[in-house]
Amino acid sequence: MQQLDGAAVGIDRLQALALVNHGHFTTMRVDGGRVRGLSRHLERLVRDCRTVFDAELDVDAVRGFVRAAIADEDESVVVRVTVFDPALGLQRPGGDAAPRVLVSPRGVAPSADAPLRLRTTRYQRDLPAVKHTGLFGALHERRRAQRAGFDDAVFVDATGRLSEGPTWNLGFVDGGRLVWPEADALPGVTMSLLSEAHDGLVTRRPVSASDLPGMEAAFATNAGGGVRAVAAIDDVTWDPAHPAIGLLRDAYASIAGEPLIEAPRILPA
Known part of the structure; x- marks a missing residue:
């Protein structure tokens, strides 16, 4: 309620x-x-x-x-x-x-396993480090992308760096490394948890459109959906069944939840 x-x-x-x-x-x-x-x-x-x-x-x-x-x-x-x-x-x-x-x-919505097809768009949220309620611009870009035949939008800043989606973080796999785009974007909770659970190197670096063909796999993360494969950004495609995606999903699933009710504190005798 x-x-x-x-x-x-x-x-x-x-x-x-x-x-x-x-x-x-x-x-x-x-x-x-x-x-x-x-x-x-x-x-x-x-x-x-x-x-x-x-x-x-x-x-x-x-x-x-x-x-x-x-x-x-x-x-x-x-x-x-x-x-x-x-x-x-x-x-x-x-x-x-x-x-x-x-x-x-x-x-809880049915699992959204269908891989995402994304369209890049020049956009940056106000106060990108804050998860604020001002969603008009982000949702407008999502609508524009969907009207053009894509599943969602992915934002590109004024310098050409990819940053994030309207309601999710963007990640890549490159040579076994987990890569988060270095740009002004929301520091996602799922993103941080996955970084710690990943059995391998994790890095942040600028990612532009010219870097996309060299990536092994791409994915989106948020608390509601966990890890979702990205099949394409514009005309660059990836195999959504790449083994790295399954490993990331397994790593996220292995993270234990924290209780809403805290355990009682036992005072020393």
Whole structure:
């Protein structure tokens, strides 16, 4: 059940989020009360709350809000946690903030295993290091790509470097190395977890269109879908069944989730 600060919420309480759209969020998958990278999702919320609102966020309260919102949900559920302040309007967004926490659960979608065909587009999100609610530009580029016959867009910055997709990070495999494009992009939770779980070298370096033919494989990552193969970027293609993709999926699946309910602290006698 969608809840605001742990209580049921009507549509009237969400008008500011819909009309002003000033806030930030994280999306996580909960399986049996556990979340891969939970501490990193919470760290993101705290960091982004300081950036967007100059305010601190109570992570213990956020944990409690998530638990309350998914109490009647299935064993596995995708949860979006959005932080916003309905009192900050269009005219005075610079006021002192008192951020609220909206928790929106949804069912886990069927596995999206179909490889992605991507079209490059010149675009960069505002404040790319923040997972904010300003999605118009990113979704507009996704729509344009889909209308042109592709599955999604992948962003290219002003210097020609590939950065990220609208709602996912982009990665490559090159000579057994895991390569993340060096560019202004969201530091993804799944991206960081996969980097640690990967049994091999991990590097960040600039990747331009001219580098694509030399890559062995390409993939997209986010918390909802894990690792998804990329079959093509523009006219450069890869084998979506490349063994490296399977190894990355296995590595991600091996990551243990963190419990939403912390273990009780046992004090020394």
